[in-house]
Amino acid sequence: MPVTYIDAIREAQLYLLETDPDVFLYGQDIGEFGGAFKATKGLQERFPGRVKDAPISEDAMIGVAVGAAIEGMKPIVEMQFADFSSIAFNQIVNQAATHYYRTGVSIPLTVRMPSGGTPGSGPFHSQSMESIYAHYPGIVVVTPATVADAYSMLIESVQCPDPVVYCEHKFLYRWLKAEDFKGDGLPIGKARITRSGKHATVVAYSAMVHEAVRAADILQREGGWEIEVVDLRSVKPMDTDTIIASVARTGRLLALGEAFPWGGVSAEVVSRVVAEGFHLLDAPPMRLNAKDTPVPYHPKLWAAHRPTPESVCVALRQLLAY
Amino acid sequence: MEKPSPISKFELNAEHGRALFRAMLTSRMLEAKLSSLYKAGKIVGGVYLGKGQEALSASLGICLKQGRDVFAPLIRDQAGRTAMGEEIIEVTRTYLGSVEGPMRGRDGNIHRGRPKDGMLAMISHLGAAVSVVAGALMAKRLRGTLAGVVGATCVGDGATSTGAFHEGLNVVAVEKLPMVVVIANNQYAYSTPTQSQFACENLIDRALGYGLVGHSVDGTDMLACAEVLGEAVARARRGEGPQLVEAKLLRLSGHGEHDDASYVSEVMRESHAGRDCMEVARAQMLEKGWHSGSEIADLEAEVSEQIVAAVAMAQKENVPNPYTEDWCAIASAIGRTSVESELCL
Numbered sequence: 001m002p003v004t005y006i007d008a009i010r011e012a013q014l015y016l017l018e019t020d021p022d023v024f025l026y027g028q029d030i031g032e033f034g035g036a037f038k039a040t041k042g043l044q045e046r047f048p049g050r051v052k053d054a055p056i057s058e059d060a061m062i063g064v065a066v067g068a069a070i071e072g073m074k075p076i077v078e079m080q081f082a083d084f085s086s087i088a089f090n091q092i093v094n095q096a097a098t099h100y101y102r103t104g105v106s107i108p109l110t111v112r113m114p115s116g117g118t119p120g121s122g123p124f125h126s127q128s129m130e131s132i133y134a135h136y137p138g139i140v141v142v143t144p145a146t147v148a149d150a151y152s153m154l155i156e157s158v159q160c161p162d163p164v165v166y167c168e169h170k171f172l173y174r175w176l177k178a179e180d181f182k183g184d185g186l187p188i189g190k191a192r193i194t195r196s197g198k199h200a201t202v203v204a205y206s207a208m209v210h211e212a213v214r215a216a217d218i219l220q221r222e223g224g225w226e227i228e229v230v231d232l233r234s235v236k237p238m239d240t241d242t243i244i245a246s247v248a249r250t251g252r253l254l255a256l257g258e259a260f261p262w263g264g265v266s267a268e269v270v271s272r273v274v275a276e277g278f279h280l281l282d283a284p285p286m287r288l289n290a291k292d293t294p295v296p297y298h299p300k301l302w303a304a305h306r307p308t309p310e311s312v313c314v315a316l317r318q319l320l321a322y
Numbered sequence: 323m324e325k326p327s328p329i330s331k332f333e334l335n336a337e338h339g340r341a342l343f344r345a346m347l348t349s350r351m352l353e354a355k356l357s358s359l360y361k362a363g364k365i366v367g368g369v370y371l372g373k374g375q376e377a378l379s380a381s382l383g384i385c386l387k388q389g390r391d392v393f394a395p396l397i398r399d400q401a402g403r404t405a406m407g408e409e410i411i412e413v414t415r416t417y418l419g420s421v422e423g424p425m426r427g428r429d430g431n432i433h434r435g436r437p438k439d440g441m442l443a444m445i446s447h448l449g450a451a452v453s454v455v456a457g458a459l460m461a462k463r464l465r466g467t468l469a470g471v472v473g474a475t476c477v478g479d480g481a482t483s484t485g486a487f488h489e490g491l492n493v494v495a496v497e498k499l500p501m502v503v504v505i506a507n508n509q510y511a512y513s514t515p516t517q518s519q520f521a522c523e524n525l526i527d528r529a530l531g532y533g534l535v536g537h538s539v540d541g542t543d544m545l546a547c548a549e550v551l552g553e554a555v556a557r558a559r560r561g562e563g564p565q566l567v568e569a570k571l572l573r574l575s576g577h578g579e580h581d582d583a584s585y586v587s588e589v590m591r592e593s594h595a596g597r598d599c600m601e602v603a604r605a606q607m608l609e610k611g612w613h614s615g616s617e618i619a620d621l622e623a624e625v626s627e628q629i630v631a632a633v634a635m636a637q638k639e640n641v642p643n644p645y646t647e648d649w650c651a652i653a654s655a656i657g658r659t660s661v662e663s664e665l666c667l
Contacts, residue, residue, distance in 0.1 A: 024464060049464065050464065052460075054493075055489075055492055055493060055496055057453075057489035057490075057492060057493060058489075059450075059453065059485060059486050059489045059490075060452075060453035060456070060486070060489035060490050060492070060493040061453075062453075063450060063451075063452070063453025063454045063456070063457060063486070063489075063490060063493075064453050064454070064456050064457035064460060064493060065457055066453075066454050066457060067392075067442075067453065067454040067455060067456060067457025067458035067459070067460070067461065068457040068458065068460055068461035068464075069457075070437045070438075070442070070454070070457075070458055070461075071457075071458050071461035071462060071465075072461070073461045073464065073465075075457075087485075090447050090450060090486065091450060091453070091486075094445050094446075094447055094450070095445055095447075095450055095454065097651070098445065098651075099437075099443075100651060100652070100653045101428055101650075101651040102425055102428050102429045102433070102443060103424065103425065103435060103436075103437050103443050104426075105437045105438055106653035106654075137651035137652075138651035138652060140652065140654070160654045161653040161654050162652050162653050162654050
């Protein structure tokens with residue numbers, strides 16, 4: 001029976017609770033109710049006291065987790081939606097992220113952030129926050145795109161002594177399936193060549209990896225183009241070596257992301273390639289992101305707000321034609 | 323696990339009073355020295371004094387023990403830190419940027435702590451520590467080591483307007499934690515007077531709304547502070563739930579030593595809240611017969627010597643070296659082995 005991306009998140013938490021007494025879960029509605037997306041379904045029953053409901057207090061949720069982490073616990077905080085982490089922003093970037101540098105005491109905190117858009121979710125249940133947190137020193141930011149990565153990277157995040165922002169894509173929760181949770185053992189910090197090619201490189205992460213693969217399929221059929229797709233897996237640290245090696249093979253770069261276009265991960269990818277691999281480029285590097293508006297509600301608007309296989313193809317055709 | 327002894331009602335005695343007075347005096351004299359060093363250009367950044375708040379702060383700190391309890395002091399809690407056991411050298415090292423200090427020059431002045439000993443290192447964002455102390459206590463409860471432990475933090479009247487304070491206090495109450503939250507209502511948040519800060523009659527009236535036990539105290543009165551804080555901490559330790567304390571007093575300095583506090587009116591300075599708690603404490607020690615005048619003079623001489631020695635030692639020590647600093651904010655190998663760490667150089 002196939003397993004889904006959300007199964008991986010639940011099973012990883014189950015494994016962590018079973019194997020590490022320092023792990024506990026804290027978040028809104030995650031107890032008996034099992035969480036807004038059922039990522040913690042049945043876990044409170046199995047681990048009473050270690051799966052705790054929190055009041056609607058995102059700031060205090062992260063504050064509590066930081067205090068517990070100072071005591072040596074490994075809290076996993078579920079933000080109900082990544083969008084609401086704006087309320088906890090101060091605790092994440094000022095309390096958790098600075099602590100190790102200032103005091104030498106690390107904060108093994110994992111913040112699960114249900115990220116990205118789904119049809120009809122609108123401006124406040126669709127955001128991609130990875131760039132915001134990656135900007136700050138002291139935080140690891142991961143963006144799994146596969147079922148196996150969702151599983152292994154959550155375990156790795158919790159075992160990491162630093163604060164980790166774990167961006168899980170809501171669109172992938174039930175849509176993305178696999179035979180099991182077994183992966184290739186890549187650690188956080190290493191990107192993966194999801195599909196190899198020689199004509200252009202698409203660097204993507206999270207749900208956009210799948211859109212990039214679809215676009216690559218279309219262009220393969222259309223003109224025999226071989227598009228290489230690099231899945232960043234973690235946006236911080238960013239595996240610049242794998243990106244540069246890919247661009248060395250293809251000479252062309254499209255940096256793809258679902259987040260807003262100003263700054264951010266795709267801009268960082270382009271800036272690194274230009275700064276460290278300018279001589280490898282046969283065409284000006286391109287970026288494709290969401291539009292510079294809040295994420296719209298209506299499915300028709302939403303579908304055009306974010307990059308799609310079609311818009312990725314448009315960008316790639318332009319890149320290949322240069 | 324050591325079984326805690328039953329905690330009875332708090333009783334103020336001579337030993338407690340002397341320890342309290344010593345912490346207050348140490349704080350006042352140490353901060354006077356820090357102010358001089360700042361004005362002489364020896365301290366870079368800011369110097370923030372707890373002048374006028376020593377009785378309140380020390381009355382809390384004296385009830386707490388490093389290695390057992392959890393304390394998140396704020397900027398006017400030198401006396402509370404000293405009372406809980408912070409060494410003077412920790413203070414001078416941090417203010418003077420010695421690498422031997424707990425913050426190694428990476429953070430300064432009152433932004434210091436020993437988190438593993440239960441002395442948390444504050445950030446500047448007010449109210450943010452309330453939930454952090456709560457989390458430390460919740461971790462101890464999960465591990466079964468909470469019995470006999472108390473968590474505490476201090477804020478000013480200004481912090482009571484923040485969302486973090488509200489969220490934190492609410493969590494403390496919901497989780498029924500053995501915690502004492504002290505509001506030093508010192509009449510001004512930087513230059514903003516209380517009437518622009520909140521509209522309720524007394525901040526302590528909010529205790530009921532949160533489901534907390536509330537206590538009010540005259541923050542200028544050492545004996546009153548000792549009684550009220552002693553009882554609040556004892557009640558929390560006995561398992562009677564979280565306690566909120568509001569003390570009314572006046573900050574007898576600027577927000578920092580860069581600030582002349584010209585916004586504080588003469589009427590306010592002359593008011594009851596404007597009394598100097600150090601002078602009140604001195605009179606109370608003499609009146610109680612807990613110290614003679616000459617004992618206080620001896621104590622001052624002893625503390626003064628300790629301060630001079632701690633300043634001299636910190637001044638002799640190395641300051642951080644930017645060329646050997648590792649410039650890495652990440653503890654894990656993840657950060658150190660990646661290109662990220664190369665870029666740090």
